[in-house]
Amino acid sequence: MLNYIWFGLMAIALVVAAFNGTAAAVTTAAVDSAKTAVEIALGLIGIMTLWLGIMRIAEAAGLVTLLGRALRPLLRLLFPEVPAEHPANGAIVMSLAANMLGLSNAATPLGIKAMEELQTLNPEPETASNPMVTFMTLNTSGVQLIPSTMLGVLAAAGSRNPTAIIATSLVATFAGAVAAVLSAKLLQRFFPVARRQPEVAQ
Amino acid sequence: MIRHALETVSVWAVPFLLVAIPFVGIIRKVKVYDAFVDGAKDGFNVAVKIIPFLVGILVAIGMFRASGAMDLLNAALKPLLQSTGFPAELVPLAVLRTLTGSGSLAFTTDLIKTYGPDSLLARMASTMYGSSETTFYVIAVYFGAVSVKRTRHAVPAALIGDLVAALATVAICTFMF
Structure with missing residues (x-):
């Protein structure tokens, strides 16, 4: 899927650039985007290091297991493939909680930690597992209780009532999240995990 | 009211967790600094x-x-x-x-x-x-x-x-x- 989207975006860019005469802009964009991508990734090193360290303490203290156990009914519904006592449960809860509170600095490292835990359960390490995709859709729907960035922008623009969008955002984000998770659950059977051919013993 | 409570939680969540998690670790006899460095690497x-x-x-x-x-x-x-x-x-x-x-x-x-x-x-x-x-x-x-x-x-x-x-x-x- 991503193969076609990725190639499609660039191929369309080339064709449209030929008609619009925007080839120079496309070149600049390619170079700049590559640079931005590396800067974003390198910018993650600090917070990634911090939260992975704190998460290791939480694991050693048994907090991650505890958190997973506390929300087990919900987790079993969303991630039936993840065993009850697996550390992935706690990591998923921590990551989603950080997302909801809008702690974007903590949410990404914790989300990656949860993906790493899910990867330990994945029989095909280069292919996304069902719980990975479900977890991913919860993240791409950006469930957040307070849309703080937008409240700031509206207030700065002189809105008389910037907080009016809190309720509407909540409704929209939950509608999106429910739709995304349901789609993930319904679509998973149509995207089977392609098994690698077993290697023939010489 | 709810919004105020949520914002307070957002502001305090990170510093609180950064102290509370190692605190529980200390109580549970975890070598917290060792564990931190080990995970952080x-x-x-x-x-x-x-x-x-x-x-x-x-x-x-x-x-x-x-x-x-x-x-x-x-x-x-x-x-x-x-x-x-x-x-x-x-x-x-x-x-x-x-x-x-x-x-x-x-x-x-x-x-x-x-x-x-x-x-x-x-x-x-x-x-x-x-x-x-x-x-x-x-x-x-x-x-x-x-x-x-x-x-x-x-x-x-x-x-x-x-x-x-x-x-x-x-x-x-x-x-x-």
Whole structure:
């Protein structure tokens, strides 16, 4: 899927650039985007290091297991493939909680930690597992209780009532999240995990 | 009231967790500093592992936007979305939101300035921005960190979620304001 989207975006860019005469802009964009991508990734090193360290303490203290156990009914519904006592449960809860509170600095490292835990359960390490995709859709729907960035922008623009969008955002984000998770659950059977051919013993 | 409580939680959550987690560790006889350093040493590798995935996705999106193909996509989507009562001014935002965080923030800020911060369009735009995430960025970072290349149904499921969130935004804002 991503193969076609990725190639499609660039191929369309080339064709449209030929008609619009925007080839120079496309070149600049390619170079700049590559640079931005590396800067974003390198910018993650600090917070990634911090939260992975704190998460290791939480694991050693048994907090991650505890958190997973506390929300087990919900987790079993969303991630039936993840065993009850697996550390992935706690990591998923921590990551989603950080997302909801809008702690974007903590949410990404914790989300990656949860993906790493899910990867330990994945029989095909280069292919996304069902719980990975479900977890991913919860993240791409950006469930957040307070849309703080937008409240700031509206207030700065002189809105008389910037907080009016809190309720509407909540409704929209939950509608999106429910739709995304349901789609993930319904679509998973149509995207089977392609098994690698077993290697023939010489 | 609820909002105030939530904001207080947001402000205090990180410093609280940074102290509370090691505190529980100390009580449970964990060598907290040793455990911290041991876990933290993977941070660099994870960030570096993301680079190829993020460069790939961001370059393709950057080229697509710079070529002007975005306008064509918007023009194609407009009649489809408009038949559901979706405002034409917001079609570019719905597309942009899944592709770039900074781009969609700039678009929303611009729209707020043009139509006024208390206009219906401004509220719809900020609701749309606030109720979603930069889907392709999240997919690149999260799958990149564990080197997953075949994403199966992740993209279609996430995009369906984004579409529903956008449609719900227009519906709820029309109803509320």
